[in-house]
Amino acid sequence: MEAKQNSNQPFYSKFLNRNEIASPIAVIGDFFSADWLPGHLGKLKEWRQFVIEDGFYTGKSPASLLMTHQLSARLLEAMYLLIRSKAAKKRLRTIHINFDEQLAQEEREWLHYPVFLSPLERINPYLAISNLFEIYTIDQYLTFLYEWLEAGLSVSTIDDDLDMSDVIYFYENMQKLYEAAWIIHQREIRPVLKNSVSDKNAAAFPPQTATQNLSLVSSNCTFNDRLSPETALGLDQLVKFIVSKIPAVQLISCLGTHPSPSTFYLLVVVSDNNQSPEHEIANRIEDSCRQYVNIYVILSKANQFIQGLEEGNKFFTNAMVKSKISYQPDEFFEPQLKPIDNEVSIKEIETDWKMWGGQGREFLDSAWHCINKGSNGITLFLLHQAMESTLSAIIRIVLGYRLTVHNLSKLLRLTRLFTDDLAGVFDYSSDEDVRLLALLQSGYYSGRYKDLFAPDINCINILADKVSDLFAIAEEIYRKAVMS
Numbered sequence: 001m002e003a004k005q006n007s008n009q010p011f012y013s014k015f016l017n018r019n020e021i022a023s024p025i026a027v028i029g030d031f032f033s034a035d036w037l038p039g040h041l042g043k044l045k046e047w048r049q050f051v052i053e054d055g056f057y058t059g060k061s062p063a064s065l066l067m068t069h070q071l072s073a074r075l076l077e078a079m080y081l082l083i084r085s086k087a088a089k090k091r092l093r094t095i096h097i098n099f100d101e102q103l104a105q106e107e108r109e110w111l112h113y114p115v116f117l118s119p120l121e122r123i124n125p126y127l128a129i130s131n132l133f134e135i136y137t138i139d140q141y142l143t144f145l146y147e148w149l150e151a152g153l154s155v156s157t158i159d160d161d162l163d164m165s166d167v168i169y170f171y172e173n174m175q176k177l178y179e180a181a182w183i184i185h186q187r188e189i190r191p192v193l194k195n196s197v198s199d200k201n202a203a204a205f206p207p208q209t210a211t212q213n214l215s216l217v218s219s220n221c222t223f224n225d226r227l228s229p230e231t232a233l234g235l236d237q238l239v240k241f242i243v244s245k246i247p248a249v250q251l252i253s254c255l256g257t258h259p260s261p262s263t264f265y266l267l268v269v270v271s272d273n274n275q276s277p278e279h280e281i282a283n284r285i286e287d288s289c290r291q292y293v294n295i296y297v298i299l300s301k302a303n304q305f306i307q308g309l310e311e312g313n314k315f316f317t318n319a320m321v322k323s324k325i326s327y328q329p330d331e332f333f334e335p336q337l338k339p340i341d342n343e344v345s346i347k348e349i350e351t352d353w354k355m356w357g358g359q360g361r362e363f364l365d366s367a368w369h370c371i372n373k374g375s376n377g378i379t380l381f382l383l384h385q386a387m388e389s390t391l392s393a394i395i396r397i398v399l400g401y402r403l404t405v406h407n408l409s410k411l412l413r414l415t416r417l418f419t420d421d422l423a424g425v426f427d428y429s430s431d432e433d434v435r436l437l438a439l440l441q442s443g444y445y446s447g448r449y450k451d452l453f454a455p456d457i458n459c460i461n462i463l464a465d466k467v468s469d470l471f472a473i474a475e476e477i478y479r480k481a482v483m484s
Contacts, residue, residue, distance in 0.1 A: 011138060015074045016081075024085075027078035028181045029189050034071055037112040037182045041175060043068050048171050051151040052164065062153055069149045072174065073142060075181060080138040083129045091126045095234040095293035098224060098259045099123040110186060114179035116172070119230045125180035132173050132180075144170045214255060214318050215398045215418035217480045223265075223417050225256035227324060238264060238293060239326045245288050246281070248274040250302055252327040253319045258416050263294040265417065266326075267319045269305045279405065296413055298401070302332075312338040314400030346482055349397050353478050356393030360386045364471055367464060376460050377453045380443030383460075383467050384408065387440065390467075391415060391422065394474040397481050408441050419477060425470045436463055 013021055020027050035043070047068060082088055103122055107113045114122055121128035136144070144166070214225065227235065235254055243249050251269040258265065270281060282299040289295050300308075300316075308316040317337055328334075363386035370379040384406075391411040396402055398418045405411065415422040427433040439455060440463050446453045 011080070013077050013081075014142070015070065016077050020074075020078065021081060024078035024081040025184065025188065027074055028185050031071055031075050031181060032185050034067075037114075037178060040071075040178050044072075044171070044174055044178070047148060047152055048167070051148050052167055065149065065152050069145055073145055075177065076138065076141050076145070079129050079177060079181065080133060083126060083133060088126050088129075090291075091124065092130055093292050094124065095238055096120075096123045097231045097234055097257045097262050097264060097293065098228075099230065100228050101259075106186075112182065114183060116175045117179050117183075120233060121176070121180065122183060123230070125183040128176055128180040132177055135173060136170070141170075141173075214315070214322065216400070217398055217418065217477060217484050219419045219477055219480065220421050221416075221419050222260065223256055223258050225323065227254065227257070231257065232324070234293070235264065235324070235326055238289065238295070241289065241292065242266075242268070242285055243327060246270065246285060248281075249327065250329065250332045251305070251325070254324040254326050255298075255319060255417065256323070260420075261294050263296055263413075265296045265298070267298045267300070267316075267323070269300050269302055269332075272301050272303050274301075298414075306333065306335055309337060310335045318400075349478070349481050352396045353393055356389050356396065357474065357478060360388075360390035360393060360471060360474075363389060364467060367467070371457075371460060371464060374457075376455050376457060377443075377446070379460055380440065380446070380455050380463070383463055384440055384443040387411075387467050387470060388444075390471050390474045394422070394477055397478060406444050409437065419473075421473045422470055425466050425473070436466070439463070440467075 016024070016027065031040070034040075047065065083092075099119075103119060106122075117125070117128050121131070148167075148170075239252050242252065246268075248271040249268060250271055251267075253267040255265040255267060257263060268282070268285060274281065276284075278299045278301065282297040285297045285299075286295055305316055309320065320334070320337060363382050367379050367382035367386060370382060387408055388406060388411065391408070391414075392403070395411065395414055399414075401414075403411075403414075412423040412426070426437050436459060439459055443455075
C-alpha cells in the first residue's frame with residue numbers, strides 16, 4: 001500500500017489495511033475505542049519514563065506495550081494520510097475568526113480537553129497535524145516509535161544514537177498528535193464524555209461584546225471591532241492573499257468581524273489606475289476569498305478616499321483611526337486627519353432621514369396602495385425601492401457612509417456593523433425567507449421591464465409586512481441617533 005510523501009518518495013503503510021488507507025479517519029475512532037485521551041497520554045508518559053531511565057516496562061505483559069506501539073503507529077500513518085487528503089487541504093486553507101467562544105464552550109463541555117495545542121491548532125486540528133509533519137517525516141516518526149519500543153522492553157536506557165532532545169521533542173509532538181486526533185474525533189466522528197456541569201457553568205462565560213467605535217448608535221449588535229490574537233493571525237493570512245490577487249490594493253483596514261456568519265468586514269482602497277467599477281472589484285475580492293472565509297468589502301478608489309479624509313468624512317476617518325490598518329505601503333499618501341466628531345448635528349441627521357427615510361416611507365405607502373389594486377409586479381418594485389431607500393438612509397445616519405447600490409443583501413449585511421435587527425427581518429436559515437428576499441431583489445428589474453411578471457399575492461403580502469417591520473426598526477434607530 002503506498003501514498004506519496006512530501007519528498008515524492010513512496011510511502012508504504014505497514015500498519016493499515018486497504019480500507020483504512022482509503023478512510024484514515026476511521027482509525028481515529030478505533031484509537032479512542034481502545035482508550036480515551038487521558039488514558040493514551042498516561043500510557044505515553046509511562047512509556048517515555050522507561051525510554052529515558054534504567055529499567056524496563058513493568059505492565060501486565062510486554063504485549064501491553066506492543067499494543068500501545070501499534071495503536072500509535074496506526075494513528076501516525078492515518079494522520080499522515082488524512083492530512084494529504086483533499087478535504088484536509090481545504091480545511092487547512094480555511095481562515096477561522098471569532099472562535100474564542102467556541103473554544104470556551106468546548107472546554108466547558110468536554111470532559112477531556114486538549115492543553116498542549118495552541119488556540120489556532122485547537123480550532124483547526126488539521127493545522128496541528130500539518131505542523132507536526134513539517135517537523136519530522138512519517139518515516140522518522142515510525143523510526144522513533146520503534147526505537148522507543150526497543151528501549152522500553154530493554155533493561156538499559158536509550159543508546160547513544162537516540163539523542164535525549166529528540167526523545168523529549170518526539171514525546172511533545174506525540175502529545176499534540178493525540179490531542180489533534182481527539183478534537184477530530186469529538187467534532188467529526190462521535191462526541192463523547194460531555195462534562196455534566198457544563199450547563200451550570202455556562203452563565204459564567206458571557207458572550208463577547210462589541211465596542212461599536214464605527215457607528216453613531218448601536219442596537220442589539222454582535223459586530224465585534226476587537227480582534228483576538230488568533231483572529232489577527234487569520235487576518236494577516238487573508239490580507240496577503242488579497243494583495244497577491246489584486247495588485248492595485250493600496251490600503252486595507254479591518255473594521256471588525258461578525259459571528260453569524262463568521263465574516264471579516266474590510267475597507268479596501270485601490271489605485272485609481274484600476275478602471276474596473278468599484279462593485280466589480282469588491283465582488284472579485286469577495287469571490288476569490290470565499291473558499292477560505294467570508295468577507296464583506298467596502299471598496300473605494302484612492303482619490304475618493306483621500307478626498308473623504310481631507311473633508312472629514314466620518315466613516316473613512318473612523319476606519320483609519322479606530323480600526324486595524326492591516327495593509328498600507330509606505331508610498332501610500334495619507335493626508336492630515338481631522339479630529340473625529342461623532343456628535344453629528346441633529347439637523348444633519350434629520351435632513352438625511354427626511355430625504356431618504358421619507359422616500360422609503362412614500363414607496364412603502366404606495367406599495368400598500370398597489371396591493372389593494374392587485375398590481376403585484378409594480379408592488380414588488382415599490383417594496384424594493386422602499387427597502388433600498390430605508391437602508392440607505394439609516395446607513396448614512398449611523399455610519400456616515402454614502403453608497404448607491406441596489407443589492408438589498410449587500411445593504412442588509414452592511415447594517416450588521418451597528419445592528420442585527422434589520423438583517424434579522426429575514427431568517428437566512430429558512431429556505432422560504434431566502435426565496436422571499438431573492439424575489440424582492442428581482443423586483444428592481446422584473447417589476448418594471450419583464451413581461452407577464454406576476455408574483456404570488458401571498459408572497460407579496462408577506463414581503464410587505466417584512467418591509468414594514470424593517471422600516472419601523474430603522475425609524476427607531478433614527479430616533480436613537482437624534483437623541484445621542
